[in-house]
Amino acid sequence: MNFVTLNNDIKMPQLGFGVWQVEDEAAVPAVKKALEVGYRSIDTAMIYKNERGVGKAIAESGIPREELFITTKLWNADQGYENTLKAFDESLDRLGLDYVDLYLIHWPTPEYDDYVDSFKAMEKLYLDGRVKAIGVCNFDIDHLQRLLDECDVKPVLNQVECHPYLAQNELKDFCQKHDIYLEAWSPLMQGGEVLNHDVVQQIAKTHQKTPAQVIIRWHLQNHSIVIPKSVTPSRIEENFDVFDFQLTDDEMSAINELDCGQRKGPEPKEMNVR
Secondary structure (H helix, E strand, O other), X not given: OOEEEOOOOOEEEOEOEEXXXXXXXXXXXXXXXXXXXXXXXXEOXXXXXXXXXXXXXXXXXXXXXXXXXXXXXXXXXXXXXXXXXXXXXXXHHHHOOOOEEEEEEOOOOOOOOOHHHHHHHHHHHHHOOOEEEEEEEOOOHHHHHHHHHHOOOOOOEEEEEOEOOEOOHHHHHHHHXXXXXXXXXXXXXXXXXHHHOHHHHHHHHHHOOOHHHHHHHHHHHOOOEEOOOOOOHHHHHHHHOOOOOOOOHHHHHHHHOOOOOOOOOOOHHHOOOO
């Protein structure tokens, strides 16, 4: 496993396991399988409605808590200072944990303009030692800049949609400038057409790897944190088997050139659902 060091000196596995769109009951065997394979970072959220399943898998795994890196997220309807503190307690209870390693604001929902107060509440959780690191999801540059200007603790990462068709280069440059990691959700474009692109297929053939493994490797070599999701045991294994090969500079460039700004999810500034 590769690890990255976040801006508060906490180490985080560069490859994690995501459980978006995984039912609570299905999360138990999926997370247990991921932990068995070697994953140590698990990414969930209140709105996924599978925190209990994730917590059950963690408890049954027998792996010491300090070896795990658990992320969960604050949902849009729970933003605001006091609401954030309450929502965190509820997530912690569902997970059955004493602390989480990373707590994230799920969306900025700029129409409601609560994300600064929400982040200030997360600063309290961080300073109280109830969470090891705090960050955000789906924040554009202007949203991040407000946190940098108005808050005391710098977010450690920004989790956003990112894949070869949406490389997020401008946002990533801003994050790197401020020592904020970019973490990729939907790293395989939700099984989208990028897996079938001739460039990706040819590189996979060259390395005797799958297209998914090639794209995960592309993320890793681009210094992003990546959280592929699957409930299929063979694919959980496959997505983890990416540390025994390296893409060449030419192969990286060829994949970089696929960027066309194509999103599968909503634009952050337009996502105001609560």
